[in-house]
Amino acid sequence: MxxxxxxxxxxxxxxxxxxxxxxxxxxxxxxxxxxxxxxxxxxxxxxxxxxxxxxxxxxxxxxxxxxxxxxxxxxxxxxxxxxxxxxxxxxxxxxxxxxxxxxxxxxxxxxxxxxxxxxxxxxxxxxxxxxxxxxxxxxxxxxxxxxxxxxxxxxYVGLGLLLFMALLVVGVLAAAHAVLTRTNNDLADANRNLQDEMHERERAESALRQSQRMEAMGQLTGGVAHDFNNILMIASSGLDLMERTDKPERRKLLIDGMRQAVERGASLTRQLLAFSRRTSLRPEVIDLAAQLEGMRLLLDRSLGEDISVALDLPPGLWRVKVDPSEFELAVLNLAVNARDAMPGGGAITIGGENRPIGSDAALPGDHVALRITDTGSGMTPEILSRVFEPFFTTKAVGKGTGLGLSQVYGFSRASGGDVRIESEVGLGSTIFLLLPRTEEALPLATPELSPVTRPPGAQGDVLLVEDDEGVATLVSGMLTELGYNVTRVDCAAGALAALEANPAFDIVFSDLVMPGEMDGIALAREIGRLWPSLPVLLTTGFSPGVAAAAEEGLTLLTKPYGIGALAAALDGARPG
Amino acid sequence: MLWVLRMLGAAVLSVSTGAAACAAGSLEAPVKATYLYKLVPFVEWPAATFASPTQPVVLCLLGGDPFGAVLDQAVRGQKIGARAIVVHRLARAEKAAGCHVLYLPAPRAPAAAEALQSAHGAPVLTVTDQADGAGGIVNFVLRDNRVRFTINSRAAAENGLTISSKLLNLALDSRAGR
Incomplete structure (x- = not known):
């Protein structure tokens, strides 16, 4: 310059x-x-x-x-x-x-x-x-x-002629220079204009992205609201019906329905968080064939009768290390998308193959390619280029959140793999889920933890820190059910005061996000300083807190959780 | 000094040029007077003649003085190189020993003849008004009312004098048809 x-x-x-x-x-x-x-x-x-x-x-x-x-x-x-x-x-x-x-x-x-x-x-x-x-x-x-x-x-004619020629050359050079300068200036102007245009275009693109985001927000809001309304409908009607019946088998049916609705809600929020990539994966070594076999029933039920699902998995597929629930969600999302591409029914084939190192430039090692093929309508290149964008959907409002493929993409990338799509309009689509191979062994099958009702107070005293009245009532009920004596406070300062008064608690179970100057992490840190032997279990539904707690080495239970998970987490947090 | 010289020269020359227009009789003498000293620059004497560069040129008159004061006036202040011109009026020939220029208005007179005789072989420029063979080296002649001269080169050579070709060119006998 x-x-x-x-x-x-x-x-x-x-x-x-x-x-x-x-x-x-x-x-x-x-x-x-x-x-x-x-x-x-x-x-x-x-x-x-x-x-x-x-x-x-x-x-x-x-x-x-x-x-x-x-x-x-x-x-x-x-x-x-x-x-x-x-x-x-x-x-x-x-x-x-x-x-x-x-x-x-x-x-x-x-x-x-x-x-x-x-x-x-x-x-x-x-x-x-x-x-x-x-x-x-x-x-x-x-x-x-x-x-x-x-x-x-x-x-002097010769001399004069020579002089004239020299002057002519100087003149021509000067003129050429003038032209060059003008061209230079023009070029500089053009460059400036171009830069202005580029800035203008960047602004326009940014505005476009913003409007796309707003559109997506609208779609998401519609989808989420629809799903949540269904969940709330099931819950509220279930509660109404429970009030009107005393028959245990009838009540059991209603409770099952409501629990399913709640699980759908939880799954929905998990998806949302997965797409915002704020969930931390809990990878486990899995056998893909066994995992998919276990999903067969779920798939059959989710996809409807006019969709046939065929598993075409060769024996000896390499093991992979992924979050099993995210994996299932990804497969389910892909299957649901395949179904939606076949409104008149069709066949979905889930295949798989081992791909050694070098078969895909984007992946640095051996990997397994899971292939989900449908016989549906296929996708145009324009749609193909956008399918992984969060909230992008071709489905009507209420039919999809636009988060399905985005979850697939986020999951595969977070697991060290990738996604490939091959699609042709009218011939259907094939989606490859590429997952890196692992040499680790499969974990030993752990027996399912079944919550056991214990006599009140047998498990000891728990200090529950929870600001939300409704949640506190429910969690207190579950803790009591698990055999804990519960003392509940609504903020970190209250918890410290309670501990000052009586430090003989067996465990502190605290929400992570709370009003007041201290949050759950600060509270846990303070308790660790004042009463080092007192275990603390934190809980949150808000993902950034997960990472923060992990950094501090704190035990964390992710919302929503059932009574079994709560019992296991409490047992895990307590020493011995 | 120079301007005085020039004034004097101008005066003398005006006399000399005036001679052409007027009757020769009255002006013949002054013209000859100026010619006498004007001859000097065109003549080269043997190197031994003068002892020093400033030694005056001695102009001698023997056997009469037709000029009077005119000659003295004409030569006064004139310089030939670094040499002044002095005029000696001689009564006898034997006095002519120190002369460089010897004017003999009447060469046939015995004294003049003797002087011419004695000057023969000596570094003396003899000047007469006699154009025939009895004259000196330079002899004034009246021609077309003008004073001209003849030059006897042989006599000059015998006296050891070198006379400038410029002067020789003007001499009557060296110029055909005049």
Whole structure:
């Protein structure tokens, strides 16, 4: 940039340099001309002086002895020199003794005085004294012709032509420079305009993205609201119906329905968070074939009767390490999408194959390719380019959240894999879920934790820190059910006060996000400082808290959770 | 000094040039007077003749003085190089020993003849008004009312004098047809 600046400064000097060059040329041309003219004149003076001196030397005796015929003879001898216009011989009195004129009828100057050679008009007049042995005898004047001005000028034609050509070159260069400068300026203007346009386009694109986001928000809101309304509908109608019946089997049915609705709600929020990539995956080593076999029932039920699902998994598929629930969700999302692409029914094939290192440039090692193929409508390239965008959907409001494929994408990337789509309009789509191979062994099957109702107070005292009244009531009920004595406070400061009063709690179970100056993490830190042996279990539904808690090394239970998960988490948090 | 010289020269020359227009009789003498000293620059004496560069040129008259004061006026202040011109009027020939220029208005007179005789072989420029063979080296002649001269080169050579070609060119006998 500095170089460019310097260059531009030098560039701008060029007209001045050109002008200086032209002036120098003109000056040097004039100097050469003047010098030539001077040389010419000096030569003429030399010639004339020599002529005068020769005449003066020869005419001495004639002057001394007043021999006019002799003087005339001498002066006439100048006739051989065509340059001599006239010549005169003057005695010591200044009177003309003899003269010669080249032109017929011409005369020499009637009188002359001794003076240095002088140019008079076209002529050069040289006056030479006549002396013999120091004796002054008179004067000789010779008037010689110089070249006519035209002839003299013609001598400079070559020089002038050269000068003219040089000036022309300077002029052409200056003009070229001017054009170049103008072009340069035009280019700079064009560049500026282009940059302005680019900025304008960036603004427009940003505005477009914003509007797309708003559109997506609208779609999401519609979808989520619809789903949640269904869940709430099930819950509220279930509660209404429960109030009106005392039959245990009827109540059991209603409770199951409501629990399913709640699970759907939880799954929905998990999806939302997954797409915002705020959930931390809990990867486990899984056997894909077994996992998918276990999903067969779920798939059949979710997809409806006119969709057939075929599993085509070769034996010996490599193990992968992924979050099983996210994996199931991804498969389910892909299956649901496939179903939606086949409104008149069709077949979904889930296949898989091992792909060794090098078969896909984007993946650095061995991986397993899971293939979900449908016989549906396929996708246009425009849609293909956008399918992984969050909230992008081709489905009607209420039919989809636009988060399905986005979850698939987020899951695969977070697991160290990738997604590929092949689709052709009218022929269906194939989606490849690429997951990296793991060498780790499958975990031993752990028995499902079943919540056991224990006698009240058998598990000890728990300090529950929860600001939400409804949640607190429910969680208190679950804790009591698990055999804990529950003391509940609604903020961190209250918890510390309760602990001051009675530090003999067995565990603190605290929400992570709470009103007041301290949140759950700060509370846990403070408890760890004051009562190091007192275990703390945190819970939250808000994902950033998960990462923060993990950084602090705190045990965290993610909302929503069931009574079994709560029991396990409490047991895990307590030492021994 | 120079301007005085020039004034004097101008005065003498005006006399000399005036001679052309007027009757020769009245002006013949002054013209000859100026010619006498004007001859000097065109003549070269042997190197031994003068002891120093400033030694005056001695102009001698023997056998009469046709000029009077005119000659003295004409030579006064005249310099030939660094040499002045002095005029000696001699009564006898044997006095002519120190002369460089010897004017003999009447060469046939015995004293003049003797002087011419004795000057033969000596570095003396003899001047007479006698153009025939009996004259000196330079002999004044009246021609077309003008004072001209003849030069006897042989006599000059015998006297060891070198006479400038410029002067020789003006001499009547060296110029055909005049």
């Amino acid at each position: 500095a170089l460019l600046g310097k260059l531009q400064i030098r560039w701008s000097l060029i007209p001045a340099i050109a002008a200086c060059g032209a002036m120098l040329l003109v000056l040097s041309g004039l100097a050469i001309g003047v010098y030539d003219e001077q040389t010419y004149r000096a030569q003429k003076v030399r010639e004339a002086t020599a002529q005068g001196e020769i005449l003066a030397a020869t005419v001495t005796a004639a002057l001394a002895f007043d021999d006019r015929p002799a003087a005339q003879e001498y002066v006439e001898a100048l006739r051989v020199n065509s340059q001599v216009v006239s010549a005169g011989i003057y005695n010591q009195d200044g009177a003309l003794v003899a003269d010669y004129a080249r032109d017929r009828g011409g005369h020499a100057d009637p009188t002359v005085a001794l003076h240095p050679p002088a140019f008079v008009g076209r002529h050069l007049l040289v006056v030479t004294p006549v002396a013999e042995a120091g004796q002054r005898l008179g004067l000789v004047a010779v008037r010689i012709d110089t070249d006519p001005i035209a002839r003299r000028l013609s001598r």
